[in-house]
Amino acid sequence: MKTVAVIGAGAMGRGIAQVSALAGYEVILYDVFEPALNNAITLITASIDKGVARGKIETATAVRAQNNLRITHFLDDAAQADLVIEAAPEDLRVKHDIFARLDAVAPRHTLLASNTSSLSINSLAGSTHRSDRFLGLHFFNPPHLMQLIEIITCDDTSATTVAQAKEYVGRVGKTAVFCKDTPAFIVNRVARPFYGEAFRLLGEGVADVATIDRLIKSLGFRMGPFELIDLIGCDVNLAVTQSVYDAYFQEPKYRPHPIQRRMVESGRLGRKTGRGFYDYHE
Numbered sequence: 001m002k003t004v005a006v007i008g009a010g011a012m013g014r015g016i017a018q019v020s021a022l023a024g025y026e027v028i029l030y031d032v033f034e035p036a037l038n039n040a041i042t043l044i045t046a047s048i049d050k051g052v053a054r055g056k057i058e059t060a061t062a063v064r065a066q067n068n069l070r071i072t073h074f075l076d077d078a079a080q081a082d083l084v085i086e087a088a089p090e091d092l093r094v095k096h097d098i099f100a101r102l103d104a105v106a107p108r109h110t111l112l113a114s115n116t117s118s119l120s121i122n123s124l125a126g127s128t129h130r131s132d133r134f135l136g137l138h139f140f141n142p143p144h145l146m147q148l149i150e151i152i153t154c155d156d157t158s159a160t161t162v163a164q165a166k167e168y169v170g171r172v173g174k175t176a177v178f179c180k181d182t183p184a185f186i187v188n189r190v191a192r193p194f195y196g197e198a199f200r201l202l203g204e205g206v207a208d209v210a211t212i213d214r215l216i217k218s219l220g221f222r223m224g225p226f227e228l229i230d231l232i233g234c235d236v237n238l239a240v241t242q243s244v245y246d247a248y249f250q251e252p253k254y255r256p257h258p259i260q261r262r263m264v265e266s267g268r269l270g271r272k273t274g275r276g277f278y279d280y281h282e
Helices: 011-022 034-053 059-068 092-105 121-125 159-171 187-203 209-217 225-232 234-247 258-265
Strands: 003-007 026-030 069-072 083-086 111-114 134-138 148-153 175-180
Touching: 003 011, 011 026, 011 034, 011 059, 026 034, 034 059, 034 069, 059 069, 083 092, 092 111, 092 121, 111 159, 121 134, 134 159, 148 159, 159 175, 187 209, 187 225, 187 234, 187 258, 209 225, 225 234, 234 258
Parallel strands: 003 026, 003 083, 026 069, 083 111, 111 134, 148 175
Antiparallel strands: 134 148
8 A cells, every 4th residue: 555545634634644644655634624634734744843853753754754745625536545544523424425425436446444433334334335445443542642553344344454454554653453343342442431430430529530530640541531531522532432322222331421411512622622621721
């Protein structure tokens, strides 16, 4: 594979585009909103420049990566890549529409992958006519720092497709873990009780946000649950929790907490809005 297209210029999309460009791939970053694309390029450039300043990225690698990255708001352009990774919002209908459109215009050899954190890969593959060349590639936030990528296969994913995906993951310097198409895959299924217990402690007044985060970090975690939710986005956290809860037919241990909905309804989504469980305006 020589070219990688990323669908969606949000935090995940631009992170995936960045690591792919740094690995030497030609990268096409697509978004329907042109301002989002321009903002993504600015942030990717700043992130790469910071890596150079810290001695973590060689200057030649940085220059090559920036030259290899281009943007488009035409989906047909993005569909011409060897690998297309969708990083759109966690909405099944939106993703179905994107993949149906990609499938109609992409070359036959193109692999289609979703960065979904909880939605069914089989369901998404069903919107295409290439389920043998369809899989999940689930990065974690932020992609340029987190080392894990879940490779999720649907029932029809071919061995060749898995091998190509594994080669891509290795080339971008990440560690692959393989899993079947089960609700929330591995990491997010494990993470739901982690978040849920923190919400119950907060809701019952056992401790405040900062204390819960501090206690969790004292156990060896790099971030507390509320710090992590603010980084990922309270809206994303709620959507994934609701998705897992529904997928397991309302299994109580995955039940969303009212505080999650209250945060989203109040617009306190975390770092991206300047305020979540913590205030980021300063």
